[in-house]
Amino acid sequence: MERTSNDKDLLIELVRTNFKLKYNDSLLGFFWAILKPFLIFGMLYIVFSNVSRGQDQKSFQIYLLIGIIIYNYFNESIVMGMNSLLEKAHIILKVNFNRTIAVYSNQVLAGINLIINLLILALFLLFNDVYLELDLIAYFAFVLLTLTILTLGISFFTSVIFIRFRDLLHITEIGLQLLFYASAIFFPISLVPERISIFFVQEIPAREIFELNPLYILIQAARNTFINGQISYLYEVLLIFIISLLFVLIGRAFFKSRVKKVAEFF
Amino acid sequence: MIFNSKTQKENDDVVLEVKDVDKSFWIPDERINSFKGYFLQPWKLFKKQGRKFDALSDITFTVKKGEFVGIVGKNGSGKSTLLKLIAGIYAPNKGEIKIHGQLVPFLELGVGFNPELSARENIFLNGTILGMSKKFLRTKVQEILAFAEVEEFADTPIKNYSSGMAVRLAFAIAIQAKADIYLLDEVLAVGDAGFSRKSMGKISELINTGVTVLYVSHDLESVKNLADRVIWLKGGRIEQMGEPGEIVDDFITSLM
Numbered sequence: 001m002e003r004t005s006n007d008k009d010l011l012i013e014l015v016r017t018n019f020k021l022k023y024n025d026s027l028l029g030f031f032w033a034i035l036k037p038f039l040i041f042g043m044l045y046i047v048f049s050n051v052s053r054g055q056d057q058k059s060f061q062i063y064l065l066i067g068i069i070i071y072n073y074f075n076e077s078i079v080m081g082m083n084s085l086l087e088k089a090h091i092i093l094k095v096n097f098n099r100t101i102a103v104y105s106n107q108v109l110a111g112i113n114l115i116i117n118l119l120i121l122a123l124f125l126l127f128n129d130v131y132l133e134l135d136l137i138a139y140f141a142f143v144l145l146t147l148t149i150l151t152l153g154i155s156f157f158t159s160v161i162f163i164r165f166r167d168l169l170h171i172t173e174i175g176l177q178l179l180f181y182a183s184a185i186f187f188p189i190s191l192v193p194e195r196i197s198i199f200f201v202q203e204i205p206a207r208e209i210f211e212l213n214p215l216y217i218l219i220q221a222a223r224n225t226f227i228n229g230q231i232s233y234l235y236e237v238l239l240i241f242i243i244s245l246l247f248v249l250i251g252r253a254f255f256k257s258r259v260k261k262v263a264e265f266f
Numbered sequence: 267m268i269f270n271s272k273t274q275k276e277n278d279d280v281v282l283e284v285k286d287v288d289k290s291f292w293i294p295d296e297r298i299n300s301f302k303g304y305f306l307q308p309w310k311l312f313k314k315q316g317r318k319f320d321a322l323s324d325i326t327f328t329v330k331k332g333e334f335v336g337i338v339g340k341n342g343s344g345k346s347t348l349l350k351l352i353a354g355i356y357a358p359n360k361g362e363i364k365i366h367g368q369l370v371p372f373l374e375l376g377v378g379f380n381p382e383l384s385a386r387e388n389i390f391l392n393g394t395i396l397g398m399s400k401k402f403l404r405t406k407v408q409e410i411l412a413f414a415e416v417e418e419f420a421d422t423p424i425k426n427y428s429s430g431m432a433v434r435l436a437f438a439i440a441i442q443a444k445a446d447i448y449l450l451d452e453v454l455a456v457g458d459a460g461f462s463r464k465s466m467g468k469i470s471e472l473i474n475t476g477v478t479v480l481y482v483s484h485d486l487e488s489v490k491n492l493a494d495r496v497i498w499l500k501g502g503r504i505e506q507m508g509e510p511g512e513i514v515d516d517f518i519t520s521l522m
Contacts, residue, residue, distance in 0.1 A: 010395065013390055014391075017391055096355055260354070
């Protein structure tokens, strides 16, 4: 029996267990995975379809749907990633397995949810007249890969920090809520005023600041593939990709150096 | 019972070296584990209030291949902390621990058991957590179920198991882990008298294959019978180390 090479088996087993507990035994099963994003989609579409009066309704639907699905994936990855060590405290205190597996397994779980949502999106796109070409799909996938690496990098930090600072989750939830509005999920960025003055601060370039948000850039890049048939923000996405890779490398080193020391704080 | 591990003593390979190990825990007067806490009392970031608890100090010993080392001591003397340091769960404050070979810790049986899952599924979950490969486990499922005497309930969620059945299953999985060094924390005798005898038999089989065992227990008779050498921990320090008979007797006298 070789002990060194069982990381992959452990990863599969942890993912399978979680997946089974979450979906298999519940009455609605798979339906749960898509319920939340599609309810939000329905509600936002009903309320805000007027916003897009100028454009056609179908592209607003796709605009909204892609935004919600990607935001939802980001949200789940961040929250689950942060929890990945603390929720396994009972195992971590008894067995010295490779701790990074805990982080990877939650990222994979969030990824499975994303894939289920993407299948619905694919059906939706097939019934609508959109640009579906191989290079566009590849770019869309690359954008999602970039987002995955970004959240993985963040999780390596937050999973460790969360053990010492238990209110990190509350702070993050506020941050994620703000990010939902800051990522232009349900409105076009043109609705954000170019310049705004609050109290004594004059002439804040609001829209330019919005456009610096990496999540907005990734969502916008993903949207433009199917809605306009464009490969957009290529330079920005590549930059985020490289920064995310660095994040993962530094995050892993941080994680490995700290993970044993935080075991006392569970 | 026959345990002939003593014959292995000639082998001089050192498999475990513990050198000058210190481990202390910080016991705060008031544990702050939130940003809010530090925001309200920012000085706590710099000036920690509390006291240091030295769980272990100046621990040095080596273990040779095939040795069975018993560790005795009162509650809070550092026995479990020592095993957790060796298992790599905590990092020592000072000193170093060198391990030559594969190590499997049994600090608790059934780590990661999920009550909603069936016995079969828990075998794979618990087994992979203990470091076994799925391929290996697949060949062992029947043997594990048979040894635990739960074949009829292989697909029943273990939340419906009696505590005895669950602990038998946990033992049957754990015993499959193949390693050079085993850390056992009070996990030898489980289940009813019959199963307990069966599990002790399995362990003696294991010991006879020449593995190294570190065994923490309050069952002093079993320590006396099984161990080649005993370490007596007192207040985080090694009080005595050596011949099981003498040290266990001294330890018992100290308790009087």
